[in-house]
Amino acid sequence: DAGVIQSPRHEVTEMGQEVTLRCKPISGHDYLFWYRQTMMRGLELLIYFNNNVPIDDSGMPEDRFSAKMPNASFSTLKIQPSEPRDSAVYFCASSGRVGKLFFGSGTQLSVL
Amino acid sequence: GIQVEQSPPDLILQEGANSTLRCNFSDSVNNLQWFHQNPWGQLINLFYIPSGTKQNGRLSATTVATERYSLLYISSSQTTDSGVYFCAVVVRGATNKLIFGTGTLLAVQP
Numbered sequence: 001d002a003g004v005i006q007s008p009r010h011e012v013t014e015m016g017q018e019v020t021l022r023c024k025p026i027s028g029h030d031y032l033f034w035y036r037q038t039m040m041r042g043l044e045l046l047i048y049f050n051n052n053v054p055i056d057d058s059g060m061p062e063d064r065f066s067a068k069m070p071n072a073s074f075s076t077l078k079i080q081p082s083e084p085r086d087s088a089v090y091f092c093a094s095s096g097r098v099g100k101l102f103f104g105s106g107t108q109l110s111v112l
Numbered sequence: 113g114i115q116v117e118q119s120p121p122d123l124i125l126q127e128g129a130n131s132t133l134r135c136n137f138s139d140s141v142n143n144l145q146w147f148h149q150n151p152w153g154q155l156i157n158l159f160y161i162p163s164g165t166k167q168n169g170r171l172s173a174t175t176v177a178t179e180r181y182s183l184l185y186i187s188s189s190q191t192t193d194s195g196v197y198f199c200a201v202v203v204r205g206a207t208n209k210l211i212f213g214t215g216t217l218l219a220v221q222p
């Protein structure tokens with residue numbers, strides 16, 4: 001398996017623009033997670049899905065953030081409008097029922 | 113919510129030395145995992161270890177769930193061991209929701 005695949009690897013955008021991050025989980029995994037990593041706040045769980053259904057979105061910082069999982073092999077995290085304080089590394093991860101977590105390579109987001 | 117504390121926050125070793133990293137957590141957990149984030153930012157799962165002891169090469173981990181801590185042992189450290197080590201836990205009753213500790217930054221010098 002190719003592992004968890006994220007795109008893009010890097011994204012530079014201007015304040016106010018819409019940003020869409022993409023993730024393909026490991027085939028057969030039924031849990032998908034979005035994390036954000038910053039120096040100040042460490043690794044924060046934003047939202048996670050089970051069988052394509054959002055289970056807990058309590059970590060989503062504001063209404064500007066939204067996540068979808070239209071099918072078992074694809075998820076998006078969208079920020080609209082983006083702000084400089086959204087600059088961070090965004091990780092997608094997936095796990096099977098046992099719960100061992102596997103991460104993608106992350107998306108480095110810079111909002112100018 | 114649950115508190116996950118890791119110690120030490122920073123550690124500098126000479127190549128070949130051994131080290132022990134600690135993870136304390138404030139509530140009962142179903143699941144505990146250790147990760148290594150390398151200097152390029154990649155997060156690698158080292159151990160899935162809700163209880164007991166596991167070994168993988170020069171690394172081993174022990175979790176004592178009843179006493180709410182886990183230890184990660186690194187023996188004969190190498191420069192490639194450098195990076196940040198995270199433990200992450202799932203609170204009992206919260207299916208697969210992994211909460212991360214603040215990490216231990218390890219630098220192994222040649």
